[in-house]
Amino acid sequence: MKKYWCFLKIGFQVSAAYPASIYFRVIRHSLLVLLFVLLWTALFKIKPEIGGFGLASITTYYILVEIIDIIYTQTPARMLNRDIKTGDLSNYLLKPLDYWKYLLFYTVGQQLSNSSLSILAALVVFIFFPGFVILPSSLIYFVGFFVFSFIAFLISHQILFIVGTWSFYVSEITHIRQGINQLMGLLGGRWIPLSFFPPLAISVLEQLPFTYLFNFPLKIFQQQVSVGQMGRALFVGIIWLTSFLIIGNITWKKGVEKYEAYGF
Amino acid sequence: MNRYIRVLYKCLQLSWMKVMEYRVNFITWTIVDIGWILMDFVFISALISNIKMIGNWNQAQVIIGLGTFRLLVFPVWGWMFQSFNYLPKSISEGKLDMYLTKPLDAQFLVSFREFSFSIFPSIVGGLGFIVLGISQLEYLPNIIQLIFFVGITIVSIFLIYGIYFSTMTLVLYTDRLNNIANIFTSLYDASRFPKEIYGIFLQRIFTSIIPIALIVVIPAEALFLKPNWLIWVWMLMLAITFNLVGRYLWTEGLKRYSSASS
Numbered sequence: 422m423k424k425y426w427c428f429l430k431i432g433f434q435v436s437a438a439y440p441a442s443i444y445f446r447v448i449r450h451s452l453l454v455l456l457f458v459l460l461w462t463a464l465f466k467i468k469p470e471i472g473g474f475g476l477a478s479i480t481t482y483y484i485l486v487e488i489i490d491i492i493y494t495q496t497p498a499r500m501l502n503r504d505i506k507t508g509d510l511s512n513y514l515l516k517p518l519d520y521w522k523y524l525l526f527y528t529v530g531q532q533l534s535n536s537s538l539s540i541l542a543a544l545v546v547f548i549f550f551p552g553f554v555i556l557p558s559s560l561i562y563f564v565g566f567f568v569f570s571f572i573a574f575l576i577s578h579q580i581l582f583i584v585g586t587w588s589f590y591v592s593e594i595t596h597i598r599q600g601i602n603q604l605m606g607l608l609g610g611r612w613i614p615l616s617f618f619p620p621l622a623i624s625v626l627e628q629l630p631f632t633y634l635f636n637f638p639l640k641i642f643q644q645q646v647s648v649g650q651m652g653r654a655l656f657v658g659i660i661w662l663t664s665f666l667i668i669g670n671i672t673w674k675k676g677v678e679k680y681e682a683y684g685f
Numbered sequence: 686m687n688r689y690i691r692v693l694y695k696c697l698q699l700s701w702m703k704v705m706e707y708r709v710n711f712i713t714w715t716i717v718d719i720g721w722i723l724m725d726f727v728f729i730s731a732l733i734s735n736i737k738m739i740g741n742w743n744q745a746q747v748i749i750g751l752g753t754f755r756l757l758v759f760p761v762w763g764w765m766f767q768s769f770n771y772l773p774k775s776i777s778e779g780k781l782d783m784y785l786t787k788p789l790d791a792q793f794l795v796s797f798r799e800f801s802f803s804i805f806p807s808i809v810g811g812l813g814f815i816v817l818g819i820s821q822l823e824y825l826p827n828i829i830q831l832i833f834f835v836g837i838t839i840v841s842i843f844l845i846y847g848i849y850f851s852t853m854t855l856v857l858y859t860d861r862l863n864n865i866a867n868i869f870t871s872l873y874d875a876s877r878f879p880k881e882i883y884g885i886f887l888q889r890i891f892t893s894i895i896p897i898a899l900i901v902v903i904p905a906e907a908l909f910l911k912p913n914w915l916i917w918v919w920m921l922m923l924a925i926t927f928n929l930v931g932r933y934l935w936t937e938g939l940k941r942y943s944s945a946s947s
Contacts (some may be wrong), residue, residue: 438860441860445868449867460878464739471736591709600714
Protein backbone atom coordinates (compact mmCIF):
# COMPACT_ATOMS: atom_id res chain seq x y z
CA MET A 422 0.00 0.00 0.00
CA LYS A 423 2.95 2.29 0.68
CA LYS A 424 3.88 2.33 -3.01
CA TYR A 425 0.48 3.78 -3.92
CA TRP A 426 0.97 6.68 -1.49
CA CYS A 427 4.20 7.36 -3.41
CA PHE A 428 2.15 7.64 -6.60
CA LEU A 429 -0.09 10.13 -4.83
CA LYS A 430 2.97 12.15 -3.91
CA ILE A 431 4.31 11.93 -7.48
CA GLY A 432 0.97 13.06 -8.93
CA PHE A 433 1.02 16.03 -6.57
CA GLN A 434 4.63 16.91 -7.41
CA VAL A 435 4.18 16.61 -11.19
CA SER A 436 1.22 18.96 -11.08
CA ALA A 437 2.83 21.39 -8.62
CA ALA A 438 5.99 21.55 -10.77
CA TYR A 439 4.07 23.70 -13.24
CA PRO A 440 2.24 26.25 -11.09
CA ALA A 441 1.16 28.45 -14.04
CA SER A 442 -1.38 25.77 -14.94
CA ILE A 443 -2.82 25.91 -11.43
CA TYR A 444 -3.04 29.72 -11.47
CA PHE A 445 -4.84 29.67 -14.79
CA ARG A 446 -7.26 27.09 -13.51
CA VAL A 447 -8.14 29.48 -10.68
CA ILE A 448 -8.57 32.33 -13.15
CA ARG A 449 -10.77 30.22 -15.41
CA HIS A 450 -13.04 28.98 -12.62
CA SER A 451 -13.27 32.46 -11.10
CA LEU A 452 -14.15 33.94 -14.49
CA LEU A 453 -16.88 31.39 -15.02
CA VAL A 454 -18.38 32.09 -11.60
CA LEU A 455 -18.18 35.85 -12.13
CA LEU A 456 -19.84 35.68 -15.54
CA PHE A 457 -22.61 33.41 -14.27
CA VAL A 458 -23.23 35.72 -11.30
CA LEU A 459 -23.38 38.79 -13.57
CA LEU A 460 -25.79 37.10 -15.93
CA TRP A 461 -28.11 35.88 -13.21
CA THR A 462 -27.97 39.20 -11.36
CA ALA A 463 -29.24 40.87 -14.54
CA LEU A 464 -31.93 38.24 -15.02
CA PHE A 465 -33.14 38.43 -11.44
CA LYS A 466 -33.60 42.17 -11.72
CA ILE A 467 -36.44 41.37 -14.11
CA LYS A 468 -37.94 38.52 -12.09
CA PRO A 469 -37.01 37.68 -8.48
CA GLU A 470 -37.49 33.91 -8.87
CA ILE A 471 -36.70 31.69 -11.85
CA GLY A 472 -37.11 27.91 -11.89
CA GLY A 473 -37.36 27.81 -8.10
CA PHE A 474 -34.13 29.76 -7.64
CA GLY A 475 -33.51 33.21 -6.22
CA LEU A 476 -30.30 35.22 -6.80
CA ALA A 477 -28.52 33.96 -3.69
CA SER A 478 -29.45 30.33 -4.29
CA ILE A 479 -28.46 30.35 -7.97
CA THR A 480 -25.17 32.08 -7.12
CA THR A 481 -24.51 29.47 -4.45
CA TYR A 482 -25.37 26.80 -7.00
CA TYR A 483 -22.86 27.98 -9.59
CA ILE A 484 -20.08 28.65 -7.09
CA LEU A 485 -20.52 25.15 -5.70
CA VAL A 486 -20.71 23.69 -9.22
CA GLU A 487 -17.29 25.23 -9.93
CA ILE A 488 -15.88 23.94 -6.65
CA ILE A 489 -17.15 20.43 -7.35
CA ASP A 490 -15.99 20.61 -10.96
CA ILE A 491 -12.49 21.35 -9.71
CA ILE A 492 -12.21 17.90 -8.16
CA TYR A 493 -13.18 16.08 -11.38
CA THR A 494 -10.66 15.26 -14.05
CA GLN A 495 -10.43 13.24 -17.24
CA THR A 496 -6.99 11.99 -16.18
CA PRO A 497 -7.97 8.29 -15.77
CA ALA A 498 -9.25 8.05 -19.35
CA ARG A 499 -6.47 10.23 -20.75
CA MET A 500 -3.63 8.36 -19.05
CA LEU A 501 -5.01 4.93 -19.84
CA ASN A 502 -5.51 5.89 -23.47
CA ARG A 503 -1.96 7.23 -23.68
CA ASP A 504 -0.43 4.19 -21.99
CA ILE A 505 -2.27 1.81 -24.32
CA LYS A 506 -1.47 3.77 -27.49
CA THR A 507 2.24 4.08 -26.67
CA GLY A 508 2.64 0.60 -25.22
CA ASP A 509 3.69 1.99 -21.83
CA LEU A 510 0.93 -0.07 -20.24
CA SER A 511 3.23 -3.07 -20.56
CA ASN A 512 5.53 -1.45 -17.98
CA TYR A 513 2.74 -1.41 -15.45
CA LEU A 514 1.49 -4.90 -16.30
CA LEU A 515 4.96 -6.33 -15.70
CA LYS A 516 5.33 -4.63 -12.33
CA PRO A 517 3.86 -5.86 -9.06
CA LEU A 518 1.22 -3.16 -8.85
CA ASP A 519 -2.47 -2.75 -9.52
CA TYR A 520 -2.87 -0.31 -12.41
CA TRP A 521 -6.29 0.86 -11.21
CA LYS A 522 -4.96 1.72 -7.75
CA TYR A 523 -1.94 3.44 -9.29
CA LEU A 524 -4.24 5.56 -11.46
CA LEU A 525 -6.52 6.40 -8.54
CA PHE A 526 -3.75 7.51 -6.22
CA TYR A 527 -1.92 9.41 -8.96
CA THR A 528 -5.13 11.21 -9.92
CA VAL A 529 -5.92 12.09 -6.30
CA GLY A 530 -2.42 13.53 -5.89
CA GLN A 531 -2.75 15.54 -9.06
CA GLN A 532 -6.16 16.88 -8.12
CA LEU A 533 -5.00 17.85 -4.64
CA SER A 534 -2.40 20.04 -6.28
CA ASN A 535 -4.66 21.39 -9.03
CA SER A 536 -7.57 22.11 -6.72
CA SER A 537 -5.88 23.60 -3.70
CA LEU A 538 -5.68 27.16 -4.96
CA SER A 539 -9.11 27.07 -6.56
CA ILE A 540 -10.75 25.91 -3.34
CA LEU A 541 -8.94 28.69 -1.48
CA ALA A 542 -10.32 31.19 -3.97
CA ALA A 543 -13.81 29.77 -3.45
CA LEU A 544 -13.45 30.13 0.32
CA VAL A 545 -12.53 33.78 -0.18
CA VAL A 546 -15.80 34.25 -2.06
CA PHE A 547 -17.75 32.64 0.76
CA ILE A 548 -16.07 34.87 3.34
CA PHE A 549 -16.17 38.21 1.51
CA PHE A 550 -19.47 37.90 -0.36
CA PRO A 551 -21.82 36.39 2.22
CA GLY A 552 -24.83 38.03 0.59
CA PHE A 553 -24.32 36.00 -2.55
CA VAL A 554 -24.09 32.57 -0.99
CA ILE A 555 -26.25 30.56 1.37
CA LEU A 556 -24.33 28.33 3.74
CA PRO A 557 -25.95 25.32 5.41
CA SER A 558 -27.17 26.00 8.91
CA SER A 559 -26.42 22.49 10.15
CA LEU A 560 -23.15 20.56 10.36
CA ILE A 561 -24.79 17.35 9.07
CA TYR A 562 -25.31 19.03 5.69
CA PHE A 563 -21.66 20.11 5.52
CA VAL A 564 -20.56 16.57 6.32
CA GLY A 565 -23.10 15.16 3.84
CA PHE A 566 -21.82 17.52 1.15
CA PHE A 567 -18.23 16.35 1.61
CA VAL A 568 -19.18 12.67 1.78
CA PHE A 569 -21.23 12.88 -1.39
CA SER A 570 -18.55 14.95 -3.15
CA PHE A 571 -16.09 12.13 -2.38
CA ILE A 572 -18.51 9.53 -3.72
CA ALA A 573 -19.06 11.74 -6.79
CA PHE A 574 -15.31 11.89 -7.38
CA LEU A 575 -15.07 8.09 -7.21
CA ILE A 576 -18.05 7.64 -9.57
CA SER A 577 -16.59 10.12 -12.04
CA HIS A 578 -13.17 8.49 -11.76
CA GLN A 579 -14.62 5.05 -12.37
CA ILE A 580 -16.77 6.10 -15.33
CA LEU A 581 -13.74 7.67 -16.97
CA PHE A 582 -11.64 4.60 -16.18
CA ILE A 583 -14.24 2.51 -18.04
CA VAL A 584 -14.09 4.97 -20.94
CA GLY A 585 -10.30 4.61 -20.86
CA THR A 586 -10.58 0.84 -21.20
CA TRP A 587 -12.34 1.38 -24.52
CA SER A 588 -8.87 2.29 -25.80
CA PHE A 589 -8.23 -1.45 -25.96
CA TYR A 590 -10.77 -1.57 -28.79
CA VAL A 591 -10.81 1.94 -30.28
CA SER A 592 -7.39 3.54 -30.31
CA GLU A 593 -8.52 7.18 -30.37
CA ILE A 594 -11.01 8.11 -27.67
CA THR A 595 -10.32 11.84 -27.17
CA HIS A 596 -13.70 12.98 -28.40
CA ILE A 597 -15.47 10.04 -26.81
CA ARG A 598 -13.85 10.94 -23.49
CA GLN A 599 -14.72 14.62 -23.83
CA GLY A 600 -18.22 13.77 -25.02
CA ILE A 601 -18.90 11.50 -22.05
CA ASN A 602 -17.51 14.18 -19.74
CA GLN A 603 -19.82 16.81 -21.22
CA LEU A 604 -22.75 14.42 -21.03
CA MET A 605 -22.05 13.68 -17.36
CA GLY A 606 -22.01 17.40 -16.70
CA LEU A 607 -25.22 18.02 -18.61
CA LEU A 608 -27.14 15.16 -17.00
CA GLY A 609 -25.66 15.93 -13.60
CA GLY A 610 -26.68 19.59 -13.49
CA ARG A 611 -23.26 21.12 -14.20
CA TRP A 612 -24.45 23.61 -16.83
CA ILE A 613 -28.02 24.22 -15.78
CA PRO A 614 -29.86 23.11 -12.65
CA LEU A 615 -31.90 19.98 -13.28
CA SER A 616 -34.99 21.82 -12.03
CA PHE A 617 -34.94 23.77 -15.32
CA PHE A 618 -35.69 20.59 -17.24
CA PRO A 619 -39.26 19.36 -17.87
CA PRO A 620 -40.70 17.35 -14.90
CA LEU A 621 -40.54 14.01 -16.74
CA ALA A 622 -36.88 14.60 -17.58
CA ILE A 623 -36.14 15.51 -13.96
CA SER A 624 -37.68 12.29 -12.65
CA VAL A 625 -35.57 10.26 -15.11
CA LEU A 626 -32.35 12.18 -14.50
CA GLU A 627 -32.63 11.81 -10.74
CA GLN A 628 -32.53 8.03 -11.12
CA LEU A 629 -29.27 8.11 -13.09
CA PRO A 630 -25.84 8.04 -11.42
CA PHE A 631 -24.93 11.44 -12.88
CA THR A 632 -27.20 13.17 -10.40
CA TYR A 633 -24.58 12.34 -7.76
CA LEU A 634 -21.94 14.33 -9.63
CA PHE A 635 -23.40 17.80 -9.13
CA ASN A 636 -27.14 17.88 -8.49
CA PHE A 637 -27.35 15.85 -5.32
CA PRO A 638 -24.30 17.28 -3.48
CA LEU A 639 -25.64 20.75 -4.27
CA LYS A 640 -29.10 19.86 -2.99
CA ILE A 641 -27.48 18.70 0.25
CA PHE A 642 -25.51 21.93 0.60
CA GLN A 643 -28.66 23.93 -0.03
CA GLN A 644 -30.53 21.78 2.53
CA GLN A 645 -33.12 20.73 -0.02
CA VAL A 646 -33.07 17.09 1.14
CA SER A 647 -33.83 15.51 4.50
CA VAL A 648 -31.36 13.40 6.47
CA GLY A 649 -33.41 10.32 5.61
CA GLN A 650 -33.19 11.10 1.90
CA MET A 651 -29.43 11.54 2.29
CA GLY A 652 -29.16 8.12 3.87
CA ARG A 653 -31.16 6.48 1.07
CA ALA A 654 -29.18 8.35 -1.58
CA LEU A 655 -25.93 7.24 0.08
CA PHE A 656 -27.05 3.62 -0.22
CA VAL A 657 -28.02 4.05 -3.90
CA GLY A 658 -24.80 5.95 -4.62
CA ILE A 659 -22.71 3.15 -3.19
CA ILE A 660 -24.62 0.66 -5.32
CA TRP A 661 -23.89 2.73 -8.43
CA LEU A 662 -20.23 3.00 -7.46
CA THR A 663 -19.99 -0.74 -6.84
CA SER A 664 -21.65 -1.42 -10.20
CA PHE A 665 -19.15 0.80 -11.99
CA LEU A 666 -16.28 -0.88 -10.15
CA ILE A 667 -17.51 -4.29 -11.31
CA ILE A 668 -17.99 -3.09 -14.89
CA GLY A 669 -14.56 -1.47 -14.85
CA ASN A 670 -12.99 -4.68 -13.59
CA ILE A 671 -14.64 -6.69 -16.37
CA THR A 672 -13.73 -4.23 -19.16
CA TRP A 673 -10.16 -4.01 -17.82
CA LYS A 674 -9.68 -7.81 -17.74
CA LYS A 675 -11.20 -8.27 -21.19
CA GLY A 676 -9.10 -5.41 -22.52
CA VAL A 677 -5.84 -6.74 -21.11
CA GLU A 678 -6.52 -10.12 -22.73
CA LYS A 679 -6.84 -8.34 -26.06
CA TYR A 680 -3.96 -5.91 -25.47
CA GLU A 681 -0.97 -5.89 -27.77
CA ALA A 682 1.93 -3.68 -26.83
CA TYR A 683 3.00 -1.09 -29.38
CA GLY A 684 6.42 0.41 -29.36
CA PHE A 685 8.24 -2.69 -28.18
CA MET B 686 -0.04 33.06 -51.26
CA ASN B 687 -0.76 30.00 -53.43
CA ARG B 688 1.54 27.98 -51.23
CA TYR B 689 -0.45 28.92 -48.14
CA ILE B 690 -3.74 28.05 -49.81
CA ARG B 691 -2.35 24.68 -50.90
CA VAL B 692 -1.06 23.93 -47.41
CA LEU B 693 -4.39 24.99 -45.90
CA TYR B 694 -6.20 22.65 -48.27
CA LYS B 695 -3.81 19.85 -47.31
CA CYS B 696 -4.42 20.47 -43.60
CA LEU B 697 -8.18 20.28 -44.22
CA GLN B 698 -7.66 17.06 -46.15
CA LEU B 699 -5.50 15.53 -43.41
CA SER B 700 -8.00 16.55 -40.72
CA TRP B 701 -10.78 14.88 -42.70
CA MET B 702 -8.67 11.74 -43.14
CA LYS B 703 -7.99 11.64 -39.40
CA VAL B 704 -11.68 12.07 -38.66
CA MET B 705 -12.57 9.21 -41.01
CA GLU B 706 -9.83 7.04 -39.49
CA TYR B 707 -11.40 7.34 -36.05
CA ARG B 708 -15.04 7.28 -36.99
CA VAL B 709 -16.41 6.39 -33.56
CA ASN B 710 -14.65 9.47 -32.21
CA PHE B 711 -16.19 11.60 -34.96
CA ILE B 712 -19.70 10.26 -34.49
CA THR B 713 -19.49 10.68 -30.70
CA TRP B 714 -18.54 14.34 -30.92
CA THR B 715 -21.22 14.97 -33.54
CA ILE B 716 -23.76 13.55 -31.11
CA VAL B 717 -22.31 15.70 -28.31
CA ASP B 718 -22.60 18.79 -30.52
CA ILE B 719 -26.24 17.98 -31.26
CA GLY B 720 -26.75 17.52 -27.52
CA TRP B 721 -25.28 20.97 -26.85
CA ILE B 722 -27.62 22.53 -29.41
CA LEU B 723 -30.60 20.89 -27.69
CA MET B 724 -29.34 21.94 -24.28
CA ASP B 725 -28.94 25.54 -25.45
CA PHE B 726 -32.52 25.44 -26.68
CA VAL B 727 -33.80 23.97 -23.41
CA PHE B 728 -31.91 26.56 -21.36
CA ILE B 729 -33.05 29.52 -23.42
CA SER B 730 -36.62 28.21 -23.57
CA ALA B 731 -36.64 27.82 -19.79
CA LEU B 732 -35.26 31.33 -19.39
CA ILE B 733 -37.58 33.11 -21.80
CA SER B 734 -40.62 31.26 -20.50
CA ASN B 735 -39.90 32.95 -17.16
CA ILE B 736 -38.68 36.37 -18.31
CA LYS B 737 -39.68 38.26 -21.42
CA MET B 738 -36.52 40.29 -21.92
CA ILE B 739 -32.84 39.60 -21.41
CA GLY B 740 -31.05 42.94 -21.30
CA ASN B 741 -32.88 44.84 -24.04
CA TRP B 742 -33.47 41.78 -26.22
CA ASN B 743 -36.91 40.27 -26.55
CA GLN B 744 -37.48 36.54 -27.00
CA ALA B 745 -37.03 36.51 -30.79
CA GLN B 746 -33.83 38.49 -30.50
CA VAL B 747 -32.49 36.14 -27.81
CA ILE B 748 -33.08 33.19 -30.15
CA ILE B 749 -31.27 35.02 -32.98
CA GLY B 750 -28.40 35.71 -30.57
CA LEU B 751 -28.30 32.04 -29.67
CA GLY B 752 -28.25 31.12 -33.37
CA THR B 753 -25.33 33.46 -34.03
CA PHE B 754 -23.53 32.01 -31.02
CA ARG B 755 -24.02 28.47 -32.39
CA LEU B 756 -22.86 29.54 -35.85
CA LEU B 757 -19.64 30.96 -34.43
CA VAL B 758 -19.06 27.76 -32.44
CA PHE B 759 -17.82 26.29 -35.73
CA PRO B 760 -14.74 28.54 -36.10
CA VAL B 761 -14.11 28.60 -32.33
CA TRP B 762 -14.39 24.89 -31.57
CA GLY B 763 -14.07 23.41 -35.05
CA TRP B 764 -10.97 25.33 -36.10
CA MET B 765 -9.25 27.42 -33.42
CA PHE B 766 -9.58 25.11 -30.41
CA GLN B 767 -8.49 22.08 -32.49
CA SER B 768 -5.35 23.84 -33.71
CA PHE B 769 -4.44 25.79 -30.58
CA ASN B 770 -4.92 22.81 -28.29
CA TYR B 771 -1.69 21.31 -29.66
CA LEU B 772 0.39 24.41 -29.02
CA PRO B 773 1.16 23.99 -25.27
CA LYS B 774 2.20 20.37 -25.75
CA SER B 775 4.25 21.24 -28.85
CA ILE B 776 6.15 23.82 -26.85
CA SER B 777 6.73 21.70 -23.74
CA GLU B 778 7.91 18.73 -25.83
CA GLY B 779 9.98 20.83 -28.19
CA LYS B 780 7.89 19.87 -31.22
CA LEU B 781 7.40 23.50 -32.15
CA ASP B 782 10.75 23.17 -33.96
CA MET B 783 8.89 21.30 -36.70
CA TYR B 784 6.87 24.44 -37.44
CA LEU B 785 9.68 26.92 -37.00
CA THR B 786 11.98 25.13 -39.44
CA LYS B 787 9.41 25.00 -42.24
CA PRO B 788 9.51 27.55 -45.08
CA LEU B 789 6.13 28.91 -44.05
CA ASP B 790 5.01 31.33 -41.38
CA ALA B 791 4.92 29.43 -38.07
CA GLN B 792 1.82 31.29 -36.85
CA PHE B 793 -0.03 30.11 -39.94
CA LEU B 794 1.06 26.51 -39.41
CA VAL B 795 0.14 26.56 -35.72
CA SER B 796 -3.20 28.27 -36.37
CA PHE B 797 -4.41 26.02 -39.17
CA ARG B 798 -2.96 22.73 -38.03
CA GLU B 799 -6.21 20.87 -37.50
CA PHE B 800 -9.95 21.12 -38.02
CA SER B 801 -12.91 19.25 -36.65
CA PHE B 802 -15.85 18.38 -38.84
CA SER B 803 -17.99 17.00 -36.06
CA ILE B 804 -19.02 20.57 -35.17
CA PHE B 805 -20.99 20.76 -38.42
CA PRO B 806 -24.35 20.32 -36.62
CA SER B 807 -23.68 23.68 -34.94
CA ILE B 808 -23.86 25.40 -38.32
CA VAL B 809 -27.20 23.75 -39.03
CA GLY B 810 -28.43 24.44 -35.50
CA GLY B 811 -27.25 28.04 -35.62
CA LEU B 812 -28.96 28.74 -38.91
CA GLY B 813 -32.08 27.00 -37.60
CA PHE B 814 -32.19 29.22 -34.50
CA ILE B 815 -31.66 32.35 -36.60
CA VAL B 816 -34.50 31.42 -38.94
CA LEU B 817 -36.71 30.60 -35.94
CA GLY B 818 -35.90 33.92 -34.29
CA ILE B 819 -36.49 35.89 -37.51
CA SER B 820 -39.86 34.18 -37.94
CA GLN B 821 -40.88 35.57 -34.52
CA LEU B 822 -39.76 39.12 -35.32
CA GLU B 823 -42.35 41.66 -36.39
CA TYR B 824 -40.43 42.25 -39.62
CA LEU B 825 -38.00 40.43 -41.89
CA PRO B 826 -34.41 41.63 -42.25
CA ASN B 827 -33.74 43.00 -45.71
CA ILE B 828 -30.94 41.95 -48.06
CA ILE B 829 -28.68 44.80 -46.88
CA GLN B 830 -29.02 43.60 -43.28
CA LEU B 831 -28.19 40.05 -44.37
CA ILE B 832 -25.08 41.26 -46.20
CA PHE B 833 -24.01 43.26 -43.16
CA PHE B 834 -24.67 40.22 -40.97
CA VAL B 835 -22.31 38.11 -43.08
CA GLY B 836 -19.70 40.87 -43.20
CA ILE B 837 -19.72 41.61 -39.48
CA THR B 838 -19.66 37.88 -38.71
CA ILE B 839 -16.43 37.62 -40.70
CA VAL B 840 -15.02 40.58 -38.73
CA SER B 841 -16.14 38.85 -35.55
CA ILE B 842 -14.27 35.67 -36.52
CA PHE B 843 -11.20 37.81 -37.21
CA LEU B 844 -11.59 39.40 -33.74
CA ILE B 845 -12.14 36.03 -32.06
CA TYR B 846 -8.98 34.72 -33.68
CA GLY B 847 -7.01 37.77 -32.49
CA ILE B 848 -8.18 37.40 -28.89
CA TYR B 849 -7.81 33.63 -28.82
CA PHE B 850 -4.36 33.65 -30.40
CA SER B 851 -3.18 36.43 -28.06
CA THR B 852 -4.16 34.36 -25.02
CA MET B 853 -2.48 31.26 -26.49
CA THR B 854 0.84 33.11 -26.92
CA LEU B 855 1.07 33.30 -23.12
CA VAL B 856 2.23 29.70 -23.21
CA LEU B 857 5.54 30.95 -24.63
CA TYR B 858 6.09 33.09 -21.54
CA THR B 859 5.25 30.59 -18.83
CA ASP B 860 5.99 27.02 -17.93
CA ARG B 861 3.62 24.24 -18.97
CA LEU B 862 0.12 25.64 -19.43
CA ASN B 863 -1.97 22.83 -20.87
CA ASN B 864 -5.35 24.28 -19.95
CA ILE B 865 -4.89 27.69 -21.55
CA ALA B 866 -6.93 26.74 -24.63
CA ASN B 867 -9.96 26.53 -22.34
CA ILE B 868 -9.69 30.12 -21.03
CA PHE B 869 -11.06 31.73 -24.17
CA THR B 870 -13.71 29.06 -24.72
CA SER B 871 -15.00 29.74 -21.18
CA LEU B 872 -15.22 33.44 -22.02
CA TYR B 873 -16.87 32.64 -25.33
CA ASP B 874 -19.68 30.78 -23.57
CA ALA B 875 -20.59 34.02 -21.82
CA SER B 876 -20.76 36.05 -25.02
CA ARG B 877 -24.22 35.01 -26.12
CA PHE B 878 -26.10 37.58 -24.04
CA PRO B 879 -26.54 41.30 -24.73
CA LYS B 880 -23.99 43.61 -23.15
CA GLU B 881 -26.74 45.48 -21.28
CA ILE B 882 -26.82 42.70 -18.68
CA TYR B 883 -23.53 44.04 -17.34
CA GLY B 884 -23.07 47.26 -15.38
CA ILE B 885 -21.59 50.33 -17.13
CA PHE B 886 -18.05 49.64 -15.94
CA LEU B 887 -18.08 46.00 -17.04
CA GLN B 888 -19.72 46.95 -20.35
CA ARG B 889 -16.71 49.17 -21.04
CA ILE B 890 -14.34 46.31 -20.20
CA PHE B 891 -16.24 43.73 -22.23
CA THR B 892 -16.50 45.98 -25.28
CA SER B 893 -12.88 47.07 -25.34
CA ILE B 894 -10.18 45.33 -23.30
CA ILE B 895 -11.85 41.89 -23.39
CA PRO B 896 -14.47 42.44 -26.11
CA ILE B 897 -16.45 39.26 -25.54
CA ALA B 898 -19.65 41.31 -25.39
CA LEU B 899 -19.24 42.19 -29.08
CA ILE B 900 -18.30 38.95 -30.81
CA VAL B 901 -21.78 37.40 -30.88
CA VAL B 902 -24.01 40.34 -30.00
CA ILE B 903 -23.02 42.72 -32.82
CA PRO B 904 -23.47 40.19 -35.66
CA ALA B 905 -26.83 39.14 -34.16
CA GLU B 906 -27.98 42.76 -33.80
CA ALA B 907 -27.15 43.38 -37.48
CA LEU B 908 -30.25 41.28 -38.24
CA PHE B 909 -32.75 43.17 -36.11
CA LEU B 910 -31.37 46.64 -35.34
CA LYS B 911 -30.51 49.60 -37.55
CA PRO B 912 -26.92 49.67 -38.84
CA ASN B 913 -24.55 51.08 -36.24
CA TRP B 914 -21.48 52.10 -38.22
CA LEU B 915 -19.65 53.34 -35.15
CA ILE B 916 -19.71 49.99 -33.39
CA TRP B 917 -18.83 48.12 -36.56
CA VAL B 918 -15.79 50.31 -37.21
CA TRP B 919 -14.86 49.92 -33.53
CA MET B 920 -15.11 46.15 -33.88
CA LEU B 921 -12.92 46.16 -36.98
CA MET B 922 -10.33 48.29 -35.20
CA LEU B 923 -10.39 45.93 -32.22
CA ALA B 924 -9.96 42.95 -34.56
CA ILE B 925 -6.93 44.54 -36.21
CA THR B 926 -5.49 45.57 -32.84
CA PHE B 927 -5.85 42.15 -31.24
CA ASN B 928 -4.34 40.46 -34.27
CA LEU B 929 -1.37 42.83 -34.21
CA VAL B 930 -0.98 42.28 -30.46
CA GLY B 931 -1.13 38.53 -30.99
CA ARG B 932 1.48 38.73 -33.71
CA TYR B 933 3.76 40.82 -31.53
CA LEU B 934 3.39 38.48 -28.54
CA TRP B 935 4.05 35.50 -30.80
CA THR B 936 7.25 36.88 -32.36
CA GLU B 937 8.55 38.11 -28.99
CA GLY B 938 7.62 34.83 -27.35
CA LEU B 939 9.49 32.83 -29.99
CA LYS B 940 12.67 34.65 -28.98
CA ARG B 941 12.24 33.05 -25.54
CA TYR B 942 11.53 29.60 -26.95
CA SER B 943 14.26 26.99 -26.65
CA SER B 944 13.58 23.55 -27.95
CA ALA B 945 13.28 20.72 -25.44
CA SER B 946 14.53 17.98 -27.71
CA SER B 947 17.37 19.36 -29.86
